[in-house]
Amino acid sequence: MKQLWLVTVLAILVVTGCSANSANNKAEMDGESIYANKCSACHGENLKGAVGPPVVNMANKYSDKELLKIITEGTDRMPGNLLTDDQSKIVTEWLMKK
Numbered sequence: 001m002k003q004l005w006l007v008t009v010l011a012i013l014v015v016t017g018c019s020a021n022s023a024n025n026k027a028e029m030d031g032e033s034i035y036a037n038k039c040s041a042c043h044g045e046n047l048k049g050a051v052g053p054p055v056v057n058m059a060n061k062y063s064d065k066e067l068l069k070i071i072t073e074g075t076d077r078m079p080g081n082l083l084t085d086d087q088s089k090i091v092t093e094w095l096m097k098k
């Protein structure tokens with residue numbers, strides 16, 4: 001009986017541990033969360049701009065490559081290197097659809 005209790009507790013720890021991990025990975029790995037964490041302070045929660053310019057309709061203005069370059073390297077007034085390479089690609093792809 002004691003053993004069964006222990007197994008149950010361990011199972012619960014494993015399950016909650018895993019789900020907490022996958023939630024963290026997801027936060028870093030989908031465009032919306034990355035944008036919310038790293039970009040929205042300057043570009044606004046709804047992409048309509050704040051300190052920085054609006055970033056809607058970027059696909060009309062830039063190619064994927066150009067957008068990725070802005071996001072990875074920054075510009076005169078925007079800091080670069082805010083994201084990992086993977087995150088930059090994900091955000092670029094996400095933003096091209098906005």
Ligand code: HEC
Pocket residue numbers: 035038039040041042043051052053054055058061067070071075076077078079082083091095
């Ligand atoms: C510290 C504030 C700041 C942060 C953080 C920031 N940006 Fe910017 N961003 C700017 C400013 C300011 C400009 C205008 C740059 C210029 O004119 O040189 C800009 C320009 C841009 C542009 C080009 C817009 C255009 O119309 O040419 C894109 C795209 C962009 N940012 C995306 C992002 C993304 C994606 C992130 C998150 C990884 C991000 N920015 C984070 C301030 C910021």
